[in-house]
Amino acid sequence: MAVPIALEAVHAGFPSVAQDYFSGDFSFDTNVITHPDTSFIVRVSGTSMTNAGIFDGDLAIVDRSLTPQDGDIVIAALDGELTVKRLISNTSGQPVLHAENSQFPDIQLYFDESVTIWGVVIGNYHPQCERATIRMNA
Template identity: 80%
Template structure:
């Protein structure tokens, strides 16, 4: 099921005259999710990624078909617990899960840990109205 898509972009600077017509329906499945068979949505709990614009309650779109690369925001399973962090390397080239909030420490990844990178975050929905999930 799609939702209506406006013909014009909304201006974030000076306002323009609103156009009262739409170009048709917009479907996230068609326009955002490239690999629907390997994608899923997860809700964020916590504040460790606020510096990346990811907030408590946001919805993340994850693509499991993408190979995580340096700098990607990823979903990782650490001993069975899921977390969202940025994948980086330390000065020795070892992988690190980096929180985008200075109140949280980096997580050094070692070969003896049970770590699985579940997928790459390809999108983030951040509601602008508190009533959305009330």
Template identity: 35%
Template sequence: MSLLHLYRLPDEPWPLPLPVIGSTLSAGFPSPADDHLDPPLDLNRHLFRHPAATYLARVRGNSMLEAGIHDGDLIAIDRALTPRDGHVVVAVVEGEYTIKRLRQQGPRLWLEPANAHYQNVEITGDMSFTVRGVVTHVIHALPPTC
């Protein structure tokens, strides 16, 4: 899956405080709504722990569907985090950007898609390979129902 556009966050992101409903929302049976709001939540502080090391990118392709990452989604990539086995990462393999789950078992390293129609990418010593960062958040719109 290739990434089309990379967006760098400003060094000092502006505050983005939004109101937060004070109670959790039921995804099962409805419950009476509280009229209580918690203090505003600054989405920039909530989503971007390391703003100077964080980029946004738009995803193209569907190799990560089963991880909840869809074509057209916006992802946050944190370069300050150390990539570990099981992390979803943005990597450059042979000059091509890709987003996959990083897997490591002993010295063996591979990138694993989250879609059965795609194969693992085994990383060998003769390949050009760099991890550009760890994906920390996915932003995607829900499709309209009508």
């Protein structure tokens, strides 16, 4: 579904005079999800990524066609359990799943573990008011 997109950017500082017209429609399918055949959306549960701006209840947009790189936020299956974390390398060059909340430990990955990176998180949707409910078909 396409929604209207304004011509002007909204200022987060001093307000500007509002424009009464729009530049056309904006489709998330077309403009955000660049690889629809290899993308999916997953609901986030928990608070381990709050310092990355990903909160409990958010929808994460995941692209499976992207090769995970150091610093990417990824969805990983670790021993059959899904988690969202930042993929980094430690000083020894070993991969680490890093939580963006100091209350959660890093997960050191070893070659003998059953780990699958499901995809790279390319964005997330976080509602800004209680009335902005997120509906997902089951």
